[in-house]
Amino acid sequence: MPFQPGCRRLMLQIDILLSALANGLMTGAVYALIALGLTLVYGVLHVINFAHGATLTAAMFAVWAAHDGLGIDPYVAILILTPLFFALGYALQRFVIGPASHGSDSNILLVTLGLSIVIENALLAAFRSDTRSIDVPYGFSVIELGNLFLPLPKVIAFFASFLVAALLWGLMAHTDIGKAIRAVSREKTGAALSGIPVEHVYAVTFGLGAACLAVAACLLMPTFLVNPRVGNAFVLVAFTIVVLGGMGSVPGALIGGLIIGVVESLSGLYFGESLGQIGIFLIFILVLLVRPAGLFGARA
Amino acid sequence: MLEIRDLVAGYGGVPVLRGVSLDVRAGEIVAVLGANGAGKTTLNRAISGLIRPDGGSIGFEGRALAGLSAPDIVALGLVHVPEGRKIFPNMSVRENLELGSYRRAKANRAANLERVFAIFPRLKERTGQSAGTLSGGEQQMLAIGRGLMAEPKLLIMDEPSLGLSPLLVEEMFALVARIAADGLAVMLVEQNVVQSLDLAARAYVLENGAIAMAGAAGTLKRDPTLMTTYLGL
Incomplete structure (x- = not known):
């Protein structure tokens, strides 16, 4: 018996919905990775790192340069760029942000804002304002899952983001440096008196934040493009995720990232692609009104 | 093992400690007594590297602590249990x-x-x-x-009895005695005069950022001026 036309339309709608959901989850996982870096630094230094977006842009250019100049595959570049950006973040906090802010939180804020301007303009000078992308053979590969066609790079990004989040969680829960990070986030004096070098811990945290961005950049580049301002769009979304999940909360960033990814994808489906981000900011305002501490945040 | 000479320390150029000298020898319990604002916490913060002294010297096992960070000082075996627990x-x-x-x-x-x-x-x-x-x-x-x-060689305890019920204060002093019985040197910084003097071998009385009295705990305990003049009791 042939399908009734109405039934068929319903099936099609469900497929579209499912595909939007899957796409949202996959994008959301990368958002979560970017938010993870932001929330980690916030949790310890109690300030928003305004250089987060510019650092992401720099990481994306690094992926592009590695691919275009040296022929390094973006997934291989993870192994090189992650330690490199960890070292970069460490050095920035230890030798630039820390000394320049003289222990005042508002100064950290301004220094990171200044850094973001410097980085963005340096990238602009070096790469011009052209939008660039990389060509990889698997860029348009898809995985078929029932009636769903999932782009391979996005599937990889989804699982890799979870892997990084799990590694980060393990680091925070089970290693001395992770415990030291959590200790410093709440009790600096007690940490110093226990023998924990607070400045080093700050710098490691910053390094981890930058390392998350390097991984995110490697996962994004096979399907995305880069120009000197691209990081800002991501960080605005990441900031919403951090607020939604609870400032400083690692599981909050993860769940928040997935939620935001799905919301963006669904509002893109129903309101049109160009209005996809409206849903995100509606959620942002709703969270601020109803649950300002976020899903996993400690109540003030 | 701890030798402090003419220590001057404070915050933002305002001196709190104005030339403090004291010693803690290996294996002994030394009490540092003083009313609120006498400079006890500033003394501890200077010893453990949380603030930089403005003058004088702090030596631990013959080594000058000047310029060392708080973690470096912990690494030497000088551990500070801070006021307010932290x-x-x-x-x-x-x-x-x-x-x-x-x-x-x-x-x-x-x-x-x-x-x-x-x-x-x-x-x-x-x-x-x-x-x-x-x-x-x-x-x-x-x-x-x-x-x-951290297996300290010297443990500085800042007001361990603060905010505890009288029963718990008893327990806390008994525990300090037990910890020190293993040969660990303890510098006990307290407002709780009577119990501290019972426990310590020697004591210093801090008043307005300087040492006002020093001596064997037993002698100080019998000194009538101690309570009235320096501790405001």
Whole structure:
């Protein structure tokens, strides 16, 4: 018996919905990775790192340069760029942000804002304002899952983001440096008196934040493009995720990232692609009104 | 083992300590007494590297501490259990203790954990509990336990009896005596004069940022001017 036309339309709608959901989850996982870096630094230094977006842009250019100049595959570049950006973040906090802010939180804020301007303009000078992308053979590969066609790079990004989040969680829960990070986030004096070098811990945290961005950049580049301002769009979304999940909360960033990814994808489906981000900011305002501490945040 | 000479320290150029000299010898309990605002906490903060002294010298086992950071000083075996406990409220009791050996005695962590649990059995019952949910007395035990995890040679305790009920104050002093009985040198900084003098071999009285009296604890205890003049009791 042939399908009734109405039934068929319903099936099609469900497929579209499912595909939007899957796409949202996959994008959301990368958002979560970017938010993870932001929330980690916030949790310890109690300030928003305004250089987060510019650092992401720099990481994306690094992926592009590695691919275009040296022929390094973006997934291989993870192994090189992650330690490199960890070292970069460490050095920035230890030798630039820390000394320049003289222990005042508002100064950290301004220094990171200044850094973001410097980085963005340096990238602009070096790469011009052209939008660039990389060509990889698997860029348009898809995985078929029932009636769903999932782009391979996005599937990889989804699982890799979870892997990084799990590694980060393990680091925070089970290693001395992770415990030291959590200790410093709440009790600096007690940490110093226990023998924990607070400045080093700050710098490691910053390094981890930058390392998350390097991984995110490697996962994004096979399907995305880069120009000197691209990081800002991501960080605005990441900031919403951090607020939604609870400032400083690692599981909050993860769940928040997935939620935001799905919301963006669904509002893109129903309101049109160009209005996809409206849903995100509606959620942002709703969270601020109803649950300002976020899903996993400690109540003030 | 701790030699402080003419120490001047304060905040933002305003001196709190105005030339303090004192000694703690190996294996002894020394009490540093003083009313609120006498400079006790500033003294501790200067010794443990939280603030830079403006003058004078601090030596530990013959080594000058000038310029060393707080973690470096912990690494030497001089451990400060701060006033107000300063435990990590977001972390479990076990994690708090583990971090006590972040810089020193890391290899003996498991053995020292058992030792601390033997001294403070109540902490053992609460290993997985978040430290912020402990009672005041338990938090104080945790702070001392965290200090002991570094296998200190000298333990500075800043007001361990502060905010505890009279019964717990008794218990705390008994515990300090027990810890010191193993030969650990203790500098006990307290407002609780009578009990501190019972416990300590020697004592210093801090008044307005300078040492006003010093001597054997037994002698000071019988001195009628101690209570009235210097401690405002």
